[in-house]
Amino acid sequence: MDMDRLNPVMLITGAASGLSAAAARKFARRAQGGLILVDADEGGLEAAADAIETPPERVSTLAFDIADSERWIQAQDFIRGQYGRLDYAIVDTSAAQSAVTVSDGDxxxxxxxxxxxxxxxxxxxxxxxxxxxxxxxxxxxxxAGAAEVLRTAALDGAATNVRVNAVNQGVAPIWRNAPLFQDLIREEGDERRAFKTLVTLPSALARFDGDIFQLIRQLLSDDCPATGATLVVDGGYAL
Known part of the structure; x- marks a missing residue:
């Protein structure tokens, strides 16, 4: 099972850091028609693009807040004008959701x-x-916690053969007990700072990447009929 379209165009949000930056490096060679990286962090986005060892001929970085509907309109116009199409997308919800701390250490x-x-x-x-x-x-x-959003998007996309699925990194209690995270807690002082450090280090997620990327590849493949599904890779908090 593979992503086998002719010259497909891929877009990845939250691509400046974390798992999405790692995904950009992993799937760049499959985006033969072009790779579009999106993140509000312009500097991090450019660095992530430069870190791709085998980039496709065309790579675009779009630095904007994905909560801005006007910028999405502009992005759609840009993609239609410059690429003519979009085939695959990886959406990192850690960049799409607003983070607030409950209390120190949480x-x-x-x-x-x-x-x-x-x-x-x-x-x-x-x-x-x-x-x-x-x-x-x-x-x-x-x-995490947005099953209705996934269901609605999958239903909306079904009319035009657009499939929407999700991959989660397990559950928080398992992930919080991982030696890697415990080491970061000792270094950073509390869980909140440890988590912020972890998501900026793609290499720290290497122990989970193989399974996660395999599931992403399978769900993006045209051979996969699934839509509205959530697959879980045990061992990590949903990033």
């Missing part, structure tokens, strides 16, 4: 307005992919 809790940002992102991407005769596929990373 892990990040996601606010509900992050779900609205995710829905906005999925609508924009589904709109782009819906123009393709083959449709498209979107994989959302770490869509």
């Amino acid at each position: 892990l990040i809790a996601w606010s509900s307005n992050g779900h609205e940002n995710i829905a906005l992102t999925l609508r924009a991407l589904t709109n782009l992919m819906g123009a393709n005769a083959q449709g498209g596929a979107i994989v959302v990373l770490g869509l």
Whole structure:
């Protein structure tokens, strides 16, 4: 099972750091028609693009806040004008959700307005992919507590053959007991700072990457009929 379209175009949000930056490096060679990286962190985005060892001929970086609907309109116009299509997308919800701390030492809790940002992102991407005769596929990373958003996007995309699925990194209690995270707690002083450090270090996620990327590849493949599904890789908090 593979992503075997002719010259497909891929977009990745939250691509300045963490798992999405690692995904950009992992899937760059498959995006033969072009790779579009999106993040509000312009400097980090450029660094992530430069870190891709075997980039496709065309790589674009779009630095904007994905909560901005006007910027999504501009992004859609840019992609249509410069690439003509969009086939695959990886949406990192850690960049789409607003983080607030409950109290010192607590892990990040996601606010509900992050779900609205995710829905906005999925609508924009589904709109782009819906123009393709083959449709498209979107994989959302770490869509914690937003099953209805995934279900709605999958139903909306079904009419134009756009599939929307999610991959989560397990559950928090398992992940919090991992030696890697415990080491970071000792170094950083509390869970909140340890978590912020972890998501900026793609190499720290290497122990989970193989399974996660395998699932992403399978869900993006045109051979995969699934939509509205959430697959879980045990061992990590949903990033």
